[in-house]
Amino acid sequence: MRIPRITPNTSLLVVSTVLIVIASVWAGQTxxxxxxxxxxxxxxxxxxxxxxMLIIATGIFLGVQGVLLYSAFVFKRxxxxxxxxxxxxxxxxxxxxxxxxxxxxxxxxxxxxxEVFQLMGASSPMGGGAxxxxxxxxxxxQATNPDPAAPPPLIIAxxxxxxxxxxxxxxxxxxxxxxxxxxxxxxxxxxxxxxxIHAFWVPEFRLKQDVIPGRTTQVSFTPTKAGKYQLRCAxxxxxxxxxxxxxxxxxxxKDVDAWLKSQASLGTSTRVAQLADPAAAYxxxxxxxxxxxxxxRALVGHLRAQGQ
Numbered sequence: 001m002r003i004p005r006i007t008p009n010t011s012l013l014v015v016s017t018v019l020i021v022i023a024s025v026w027a028g029q030t031x032x033x034x035x036x037x038x039x040x041x042x043x044x045x046x047x048x049x050x051x052x053m054l055i056i057a058t059g060i061f062l063g064v065q066g067v068l069l070y071s072a073f074v075f076k077r078x079x080x081x082x083x084x085x086x087x088x089x090x091x092x093x094x095x096x097x098x099x100x101x102x103x104x105x106x107x108x109x110x111x112x113x114x115e116v117f118q119l120m121g122a123s124s125p126m127g128g129g130a131x132x133x134x135x136x137x138x139x140x141x142q143a144t145n146p147d148p149a150a151p152p153p154l155i156i157a158x159x160x161x162x163x164x165x166x167x168x169x170x171x172x173x174x175x176x177x178x179x180x181x182x183x184x185x186x187x188x189x190x191x192x193x194x195x196x197i198h199a200f201w202v203p204e205f206r207l208k209q210d211v212i213p214g215r216t217t218q219v220s221f222t223p224t225k226a227g228k229y230q231l232r233c234a235x236x237x238x239x240x241x242x243x244x245x246x247x248x249x250x251x252x253x254k255d256v257d258a259w260l261k262s263q264a265s266l267g268t269s270t271r272v273a274q275l276a277d278p279a280a281a282y283x284x285x286x287x288x289x290x291x292x293x294x295x296x297r298a299l300v301g302h303l304r305a306q307g308q
Contacts, residue, residue, distance in 0.1 A: 028055035153185070159175075160211045160233070162195050179246060180260070190218055191218065201232050207221055226251055229250070
């Protein structure tokens with residue numbers, strides 16, 4: 001049996017392919033240092049998809065750039081070559097290859113992305129999701145907990161207003177401007193906006209959901225790592241959009257309960273959505289008195305400090 005001769009080009013192709021695969025996998029597995037900490041169960045699913053997409057993208061980038069550099073140096077015109085290049089109409093096998101491979105990759109990524117979407121319960125027919133208060137049309141982005149033995153979700157009402165977040169916990173009439181969540185328990189945020197479109201975004205949870213006037217939108221997740229994070233508005237909502245930031249504290253349930261009791265002892269505040277006037281909070285004249293309670297002043301205090 002005759003052993004086929006291995007040409008230098010074949011050796012170069014094999015070595016380059018192996019190096020590209022190693023570099024791509026390394027890039028996908030070590031990208032974690034560029035990302036926020038994974039602080040929710042859903043974050044791992046999102047990061048897994050991101051790492052896989054980065055592996056594919058790195059491989060394509062290195063492969064394309066390698067072919068370009070190889071072609072530029074190997075097939076460059078000699079100084080004394082004044083003739084025409086070879087008359088090549090095309091390469092059917094190459095055209096089939098560069099059509100089939102991207103098609104297969106796109107199909108696989110679509111299936112993988114949809115599976116992650118399903119695991120997060122995004123198209124679940126139960127559990128509400130985001131919906132229009134009048135029509136009931138579903139706009140779902142909900143991370144569900146498939147474990148039937150898991151505790152029921154903690155449902156928190158969220159009110160977004162320029163430029164503050166107001167939270168109402170079940171069984172309490174007190175409105176607070178800080179979010180405390182029990183570690184390991186599913187949480188569902190029922191969110192409304194009283195003015196413009198806002199967006200609920202905690203980078204460590206890897207979830208973002210628009211908060212739309214006239215609708216109740218929901219986002220669900222399970223915090224898994226104790227710590228202090230920040231909830232940011234991720235939708236440009238006005239002049240002081242950058243100041244719409246509040247703390248999110250993930251801690252033991254007993255600590256959350258103790259904090260809620262301490263907040264309840266401060267008394268019930270008037271609805272901030274009816275009181276807060278950002279222009280007046282910055283000293284502008286609008287004909288409205290807004291800072292009418294200690295609780296309201298606490299909710300918009302970060303804006304006053306930032307603007308002055």
